[in-house]
Amino acid sequence: MPNIQTKKYFHPDFPFFEDGYNFEYATVFTGNKSLIKVTFKEKEFFIEVIKRENDYLIKAEKLTRFSPVFIVQNALNILSTKLNLSLTYSNIQTKKSNLHLEDSSKYLKKIDYFVNNFTSKNPISIEIGFGSGRHLIYQAKLNPNILYIGIEIHKPSIEQVIKQCKLQNIENIIILDYDARIFLELLDSQCVKNIYLHFPVPWDKKPHRRVMSKRFLSECFRVLQKYGRFELRTDSQNYYEFSFDVINSFNNFDIEIRKNYSLGISSKYEDRWKKQEKNIYDIVLKNTNSTFKEKSFQKIEFDDIFDRFLDIKKSFKKTCVRGENSFFNLEAIYPINKYEGILKVTLGSYEKSEHKYIIFKDKKVEYFPNNILPTKDNADAHRLLINYFKKGKDVH
Numbered sequence: 001m002p003n004i005q006t007k008k009y010f011h012p013d014f015p016f017f018e019d020g021y022n023f024e025y026a027t028v029f030t031g032n033k034s035l036i037k038v039t040f041k042e043k044e045f046f047i048e049v050i051k052r053e054n055d056y057l058i059k060a061e062k063l064t065r066f067s068p069v070f071i072v073q074n075a076l077n078i079l080s081t082k083l084n085l086s087l088t089y090s091n092i093q094t095k096k097s098n099l100h101l102e103d104s105s106k107y108l109k110k111i112d113y114f115v116n117n118f119t120s121k122n123p124i125s126i127e128i129g130f131g132s133g134r135h136l137i138y139q140a141k142l143n144p145n146i147l148y149i150g151i152e153i154h155k156p157s158i159e160q161v162i163k164q165c166k167l168q169n170i171e172n173i174i175i176l177d178y179d180a181r182i183f184l185e186l187l188d189s190q191c192v193k194n195i196y197l198h199f200p201v202p203w204d205k206k207p208h209r210r211v212m213s214k215r216f217l218s219e220c221f222r223v224l225q226k227y228g229r230f231e232l233r234t235d236s237q238n239y240y241e242f243s244f245d246v247i248n249s250f251n252n253f254d255i256e257i258r259k260n261y262s263l264g265i266s267s268k269y270e271d272r273w274k275k276q277e278k279n280i281y282d283i284v285l286k287n288t289n290s291t292f293k294e295k296s297f298q299k300i301e302f303d304d305i306f307d308r309f310l311d312i313k314k315s316f317k318k319t320c321v322r323g324e325n326s327f328f329n330l331e332a333i334y335p336i337n338k339y340e341g342i343l344k345v346t347l348g349s350y351e352k353s354e355h356k357y358i359i360f361k362d363k364k365v366e367y368f369p370n371n372i373l374p375t376k377d378n379a380d381a382h383r384l385l386i387n388y389f390k391k392g393k394d395v396h
């Protein structure tokens with residue numbers, strides 16, 4: 001993480017502009033910390049100034065940092081030069097390197113890419129937890145007219161598959177590093193041809209962590225076109241039986257059960273189970289329902305709560321409020337002046353939460369560095385938070 005250290009530090013006058021960087025404002029020191037808001041082109045981030053016992057540590061703030069890292073490094077350099085700081089330590093490189101992740105942006109998409117108006121002129125298929133990617137790449141080469149969205153949370157697998165896509169010039173795969181259970185909620189209804197879930201982690205001791213659930217399957221049926229397919233492949237008898245229980249709560253589909261069926265490609269896990277002579281089960285569901293079920297689009301807005309900041313500041317304390325499926329955790333406050341400031345929160349569902357800042361500034365309130373995803377659980381958590389803000393100090 002780029003950082004510089006100095007014995008003495010005073011904030012400069014804000015705002016100031018230099019080399020395309022806009023240093024907009026800073027929060028007052030709260031505890032030992034102050035945040036400086038910086039904008040460069042369309043990138044917005046915080047620099048954090050931390051007062052330590054004998055010096056100051058100035059660095060990229062973790063939640064808002066991004067790639068390429070040289071943008072933040074330049075900002076630290078500009079601040080240091082502006083204040084004529086005499087540095088006791090710096091790990092800032094001067095050369096503009098580390099564009100590695102940018103190079104992957106053709107394949108690797110951020111979750112925000114799917115939030116607003118994501119469409120594809122080609123049919124879409126999804127593979128959840130693609131691991132080594134053998135099946136994903138095999139399918140993509142077999143069906144060049146289909147766009148494959150590969151979802152995986154294991155970073156080394158993601159990097160390996162992106163490398164393969166580049167080497168083989170594959171044009172019809174995009175990859176998302178995100179929890180697949182939440183991702184489906186963001187997709188339009190009836191836009192998907194196939195959903196592959198091959199060898200999901202069985203989570204025998206923590207079944208609530210399984211990808212397969214009623215809620216997940218309900219979303220699968222919503223996003224699948226008529227005759228679209230959901231394909232589960234597993235070596236776990238337990239997972240197979242559990243999936244049947246889940247499936248029993250639905251109707252309007254054709255079901256096909258297969259045992260030790262060859263797909264034409266064998267994944268790394270499949271090879272392992274075959275060596276151990278384990279049985280492999282497939283459950284294939286074909287959606288026969290043509291009724292369109294609307295995507296539950298959640299509005300995440302702050303209404304008119306800007307004026308509440310004064311009260312929030314007066315009565316601020318670290319708080320956790322829990323709802324049925326969602327929660328928020330109010331973690332810190334960084335005032336900018338009497339009426340404006342920044343809160344740090346974690347919110348969302350118990351399985352997947354988001355870490356954000358909330359900026360109260362210029363009569364507006366917004367999540368930073370970007371809005372929370374418009375999922376149902378996030379919207380519930382957001383509502384809990386708004387109610388808490390509106391009630392102010394009476395509620396804890």
Ligand SMILES: C[S@@+](CC[C@H](N)C(=O)[O-])C[C@H]1O[C@@H](n2cnc3c(N)ncnc32)[C@H](O)[C@@H]1O
Nearest residue numbers: 129130131152153154179180198199267268269
């Ligand atoms: C047992 S491996 C199977 C990999 C691959 N499908 C194969 O057949 O070799 C399960 C994969 O699912 C991924 N995974 C687990 N939960 C996930 C989730 N909620 N969203 C996306 N991927 C997930 C894991 O990181 C892991 O790579």
